[in-house]
Amino acid sequence: MDIELSRTVHVDLRSARRGAGLDDDSILTLASIWTASGSNLRGSVQRIRLGGDGVRTAHLHAVLPGSQLGGVLSLETVLVLARKGGPTAPFAPRRAGSLLWNDAAALRLQGDAPLFPMTVIDFAHTSFRENAAWHLQLGSDLNAAAMGSMLLLVNEKAPDVSAAFAHAARPGPVDRVVLAMVYSDCARIMMEHALLKEEFIDGADFADDSLGATLINLFHRLFPGRTVQDLRQLRQNSPSLFATELQAATRILKEA
Known part of the structure; x- marks a missing residue:
């Protein structure tokens, strides 16, 4: 806006x-x-x-x-x-x-954190598969500003998904399911992205409103009381269990 x-x-x-x-x-x-x-x-x-x-x-x-x-x-x-x-x-x-x-x-502009940037586009004009519903882009520099490092792209040719975001203020039953799926998938992508970075460790100090700070805040919100090293080992040793843990943490479909 x-x-x-x-x-x-x-x-x-x-x-x-x-x-x-x-x-x-x-x-x-x-x-x-x-x-x-x-x-x-x-x-x-x-x-x-x-x-x-x-x-x-x-x-x-x-x-x-x-x-x-x-x-x-x-x-x-x-x-x-x-x-x-x-x-x-x-x-x-x-x-x-x-x-x-x-x-x-x-x-x-919004609550206590930066806005999550997103845009609705036609994937046919991009390098993404035309039948994909969304794509989350993340920057590689955790010290960079979060607003310039994250972008959620929504395919306008995926009608249920684009409609869900259009109705986000007053979502219907289908909209709530779609938004829950997108939220869970974005959380998974962000956590996997963070765990691949060597500088993403327990006690890491990133500047406010940076990508690293955003990922640290998300980690503590999803996995309170756990350590980054614990989650990194879980992903390496059992990717399927890691995925299940993320489903539980994001409460996928719980609010749908």
């Missing part, structure tokens, strides 16, 4: 210049920058040059693509020097871009 941002800022230009030791001909710029912790992406919302005198009202507005967002969305609004006018006080800023004022606001 795309996010629409808007902010109205009132700037007293005379007071701002005097407070910074600037003369009345100096040009200021008001700008906003967004940052998404889940994807580690950032961008500019808008830049407005402010000249003249008096109180100026600036309206900042942008629509951010949902595919680039996740985790905590931060919006920083700054007032900077764009161009110095005539003589200024000794302490006054002289370089363009000098910060005069800033303010920050943050919005968590």
Whole structure:
């Protein structure tokens, strides 16, 4: 889902210049920058040059693509020097871009964790088998941002699956079965992916909102009280029992 941002800022230009030791001909710029912790992406919302005198009202507005967002969305609004006018006080800023004022606001987009990125596409236009229902892509770097390392692809030509995600807010009986199957399969893929990584060990310390932290959190949620080494040995020695343990941990079809 795309996010629409808007902010109205009132700037007293005379007071701002005097407070910074600037003369009345100096040009200021008001700008906003967004940052998404889940994807580690950032961008500019808008830049407005402010000249003249008096109180100026600036309206900042942008629509951010949902595919680039996740985790905590931060919006920083700054007032900077764009161009110095005539003589200024000794302490006054002289370089363009000098910060005069800033303010920050943050919005968590979903619960306590980043959004799980997904998209619905036609597998006929990809390298995946056309009759596959879904595919989970995972990055190899556990220290990378989770939002940029995970992507669930749903085949739009699998009607029961694409319909289940479309009705996820109010799922019917068939939708609940499909969603439970996808959840269990994604958990299996993520755990198998993690256990293949040498750095995925008990006590591993990964940055917040990283792929490694996401996998560690999933492991502790599915297998509380167990160790990574225990689960790794189980997968190596008895893959079928490992699969059964995952079915039980994800409570497959329990809520269907």
